[in-house]
Amino acid sequence: QSTIKWRMQTYAGAALAAHVIDPAIEMFNKIAGDRMQIELFYADQLVPTGELFRAMQRGTIDAVQSDDDSMASPTEVTVFGGYFPFASRYSLDVPVLFNQYGLNEIWDAEYSKVGVKHISAGSWDPCHFATKDPIRSLADLKGKRVFTFPTAGRFLAQFGVVPVTLPWEDIEVAVQTGELDGIAWSGITEDYTVGWADVTNYFLTNNISGAWAGSFFANMDRWNELPEDLQTLFRVCCDQSHYYRQWWYWGGEAKLRVHGPKMELTSIPDEEWATVEAAARVFWDEIAAESETKAKVVEIFKQYNADMEKAGRPYRYG
Amino acid sequence: MTLARRYIAWIDGMNRLIGRVVMYGIFVMMGILLWSSVSKTFFLPSLWTLEMAQFAMVAYYILGGPYSIQMGSNVRMDLLYGEWSVKRQAWTDALTVLFLIFYLCVMLYGGYDSLSYSFQYGERSPTAWRPYLWPIKTIMCVGLFLMLLQAISELLKDILRIRGEDIPKETI
Amino acid sequence: MSYELIAILMFSTMMLMLLTGQRVFGAIGFVAVVASLLLWGDRGGYDLGFSAAMKLMKWYPLLTLPMFIFMGYVLSESKIADDLYKMFHVWMGGLNGGLAIGTIGLMVLISAMNGLSVAGMAIGSTIALPELLKRGYDKRMVTGVIQAGSSLGILVPPSVVLVLYAMIARQPVGQLWLAGVIPGLMMASMFILYIVIRCKVNPALGPALSKEERDVPMAEKMRLLRAGLLPLGIFAAMMVPFVNGWTSLVESSAIGALTAFAAAVLKGRMTREVFENSVRNTLGISCMFMWIILAALAFGAVFDGLGAVKAIEGVFTERLGLSPWMILILMQLSFILMGTFLDDTAMLVIVAPLYVPLVGALGFDLIWYGVLYTITTQIAYMTPPFGYNLFLMRAMAPPEVTLRDIYGSILPFVLVMTLALATIMTFPQIALWLPDYVYNN
Ligand code: NA
């Protein structure tokens, strides 16, 4: 029996992939051995990120690691992948939402419609601003050209932020060539890991989301062709990748805030930041009005956050 | 053969006209980028400038492609080719241009496929500006099709040359 | 069939296709789509060619390409460089070989105004070359001077080649451009030194101008000196906002193009014909570049899909057990070798994606390598039988300069450039000092 070969492309460039995906794939290949091997490609390597979804739908690529938003998946849930503004507070919120509050079922149904298997959603790092010039008030956001997630960008535009979307690998250069004033894409761990901390000076401690939702996907036919044990192995390795992120980011964020030498921390005062959070709730309602599925997801976010408020400390403070 | 000559005249004329309009696109790109600098310096930076400039660039080179073939701008490796007689060049070209035609057909098929996806799902660029992608993909498909027509015209010219007719080489 | 074998097959088919003399983009594109269809045809392999077009669209620094090309054409077609040439003529003419030295100076200034070597080539061969020949300069020496001098265009900022390199190597363009400044000036000085020595040994190669010819009134001399300010003005209009972060790279390139255009209009040189030629040729050359890049991106994606880069790296480091420096030197040599029969743009988009990650993996500084890479490209531009500069020279030079002269002229300059290359390899600080100084201040 010949070895099953899969090609997988990740949204991440090589530096980040070394943490968020390489170990999981190496593990998979080691265990699956002659039965199956996955070849991993980094951001934009085989196909540009904008074409990623289609390439997987066609089978040019067998599997993908990405958030729904960046790869512009033609589904009702696209806006919620990546950083949906203020949808989560902590990284554990995301798996709870998917596994206990019903998001898994919605995602599965939505992706099945377009010939793609949604395998597993995980929680990745929080979304902060890393900028060349400091942000100390909402007014400082005005006119900043920032690389961010499309949906986060739509939301932030009302505060004068100018969202720019470029290939992930070009970001560092773009900050230096003046195409960008900063980045609102990640936590401080990623800023340091991929080199963005070298080209920016300030890190804003207020975040527009506590963690983002990203997933593993596969072409539906390729997935169905896999024997059940290899499907299970693939799931386990995806979960392993999510787990790695949980501790890597949680510890990394704190450590670099305290000991990181490259970025100065700034904050927007809580009272002022409250206007952003209020604006997010308006934004949620706008999104909910767009379709029934979106309304259902927003309802789940509201329910979840209300539950967490009631649960009190340590789930929510104040 | 009169049919071939008529095809050549017609296609070359059309592509030349399109190319001559598109060549002023350099000022369109310049204008967009200058507006981008001005708006950034004096007002809020615009959401659309970089992407719009990219669309303009794609339209510029894809639609201008056939005219650039007519001008002979597309370099060839003329290590051997340059030394050959006109007839020998025509023979070789008539064969190898089929490879070019094949390439363009595959490109066009991929473009058609990508375009129909755009229509089917109302695909938008994943940016804050969120422009629909079908207009630029339509332009790209049209450009690839024109390029294909031009390549066929080049093939016909080579066939005429092989038959001994004096067709001037592409020149600027 | 193993992936390594497919990769080798692809590469050799492409070389063969190129030898037939078909348009370079057609040859590369054909091999790319056929390979992709054979490998992944049942799984949407036909997409790969077109998805390269989408990738190219998102490659925003490519917008600088038409801008810099337009700038170069405006400068060469409008002949606003005439005064610059005259400036060097009257100020340097008294020396043996002085006009040749002045021509190098002219080339340095033109390099600062545009991003390709084409403009320097055009200006050098249409303005400087006829004058030099008329004054009895040795035709081989001066043909070489112009070819070597014009190649500074891609080393002295702005540089299109370094922009493309930056995109491939994911390195900041600003630092790369600064890294090119001192090596560019160093190489210009080495060319000058070469001319001085040769003319010292054999003054007949570059006779000094007669006293009468040099007898230009001081006022006129000063007026011509002011002409030297024009390129500085264009350079400043483009670079000052960029370096200060007021405008981005692509915006700056548009400002540069507009400034050059405005300068030609203000000097009354923007005739209908100049306008037509600049606009039309910009389209032609931009299309040439873009269609090759488009095809090469598809080729590169298939190559990547095969894991060819990893395979090559493995062969070098594990199977052959070479040290990083050995590999680097081998790479430079193979690069020059390929430059003898491969088109330069094809080389840039095919060889660079292969070599640059390898250089990074070996632990070398990619800014420094960018400079080595550019100089190697320049050498490749000039070495027969295949070299862009050689072709341009053949097209533009006066009829008394034969192909033999052109081929014969470049040898000493290639040696000088190789010496420069070796010097910068040995002392990386020549390239790295300026960007370090500016960015770490
Ligand atoms: Na230059």
Ligand code: NA
């Ligand atoms: Na060469």
